[in-house]
Amino acid sequence: MARVAYLTGRSYRGAPTPPGDVPPLERVSRDLIFAAGREHGVEFEVAYWDDAQLAVRGFDAAVIRTCWDYHERPEHFLASLDAFERAGLAVFNRSEVVRWNFRKTYLQQLGPSAIETVWAEKADAHTVAKAFDALEAAEVVVKPQVGAGSRETVRLQRNAWSESDLIGAPRAAAMIQPYLRSIETEGERSLFWFGGAFSHAIRKVPHAGDWLANMPGRTAFLAEPAPPAAMAAAEAARERAPGDLLYVRIDLVLGDDGAWRVIEIEAIEPYLFLDFAPEGAGRFVGAIARVLGV
Amino acid sequence: MLAAAGRANAPVQQEVERSLGRPDVVRRDGAGAALTYRMETCALLLLFAADARNEMRLAEAHPSARRAGEAAPSLDQCAAEAATRGG
Known part of the structure; x- marks a missing residue:
């Protein structure tokens, strides 16, 4: 059985996150991942990302999950990941990938599929x-x-x-x-790959009159297969991204010319939408298990 | 209404906004949202998570004092103050 630290922040939007807990909107995903872990021989334990002792607590790896307060202390966050890796604790995704993904200038590397x-x-x-x-x-x-x-x-x-x-x-x-006007009707697609294998796709459809497709309460989240052209555009972008992404979410919107455009790659702490696609939990954990050899 | 946070019968975001009015701050993450209401003596942080039917349901309610050093009011006290601003 491998032990994996499930990294989270000490607070979420100003409310403290008690030890062992995660933000409320992530509890379904956490429970699904922990249950899948038991089937794959991976024991997860929630841990704070700024725990200075994390590397000596006997974990085989750490996976960045709900570290949503890192924007308040980005240098501290990156330094923590570096310290874990220097101490021999594998971090997913690794700190170099986090740095690459931190600034959206990575879109410049993605070729014509990027917006x-x-x-x-x-x-x-x-x-x-x-x-x-x-x-x-x-x-x-x-x-x-x-x-x-x-x-x-x-x-x-x-x-x-x-x-x-x-x-x-x-x-x-x-x-x-x-x-891109299609965001009002077609919405936005989020495609997920774990360990290099495609897992699931989510469509975010704003309610009529809204244009931000990531606005909970004004957006419907649907588990829906991605159109083949969207998949192809995401794959083209993925080929130009770092090659060892344990997990990645690629967001796309349909352009006015009918071609899909990548608007974001999230390889730090993506929300996985497992509440809507629970089958993704086993794939996520399976990718971790393969890397750890369990 | 807010005391039902975290339960299956917790209010959804629209019900809360109808009751308390527009929040002062709205923040979003994944399939969730955080609403903040600022009143004279307390602030109210409400955390919502999407349920399987895409309803944004109240998961947690956190009252806090507006001024440093003051004790946080109870949820009932803060909710009562929030209700006076109305929707």
Whole structure:
């Protein structure tokens, strides 16, 4: 039986996470993964990611799961992963992958399947105006290069925006992308691979009138097979990503030209949507078991 | 209503927003959401998780004091203050 630390944060959105617990929305996934672990010979134990003693507590590996407070202390988070690895504790995904995935500039490496993006050190009016032309877009979305969860994200319409609209835009380095209208109808697809093998796909469909397809309460999450073209676009991007991803989620949206575009690769602490695709738990744990040789 | 957090009959996000009004802060992660209501003497953090029917159901409710050093009010006290701002 291998012992694996299931890394989580000490708090979630300001509420303390008691030892051994995870944020409430992750409890179903945790229970599914722990149950699958018992079938695969992997014993999971929830542990805080900033536990300085983790590497000497007898774990065979650590898997990054619900470390959702790391954005508050990113340098500490990366230093912790480095320290675990230096002490001989394998971390999934490894720290080098986490660094690669930390800044969304990785999209530049993904080739034509990635969404077209203008990169900017600052989202000022001049830069945004130029981006409209460069992207030949009627609408654009301005997002931070580092961040998650639609924070500091604004949507602007050509000839119908002003500098004041940028108040909610990123204060640090930004990325500007065309607004893909299909997100309102087709939604967004999330595809998951564990240990290099495809596991499951989720479709996030916003309710009518909403445009952010990751907005719980205003989005329906459906376990639905991915269209073959979406799968092909995700595979093309995966070929250009680091080759040893134990787990990865690739998010895609249908472009106005009918081609699928990768809008994000999440290889740090992806939400796995196992509540909607419980069969993924066994595949996730199976990938860990194979790497650990159990 | 908030005392049912974590149970099968816990209110869903729309019911809470109808009762307490628009939250001051909404944050999202995966298939979950965190809503914060700020009142005069307390703040209320409500954590929701999607159930199998895509309903965002209240999983936890955390009251806290607005001012450093003050004791956190009970959930009942904080919920009563939140209810006065209404929807």
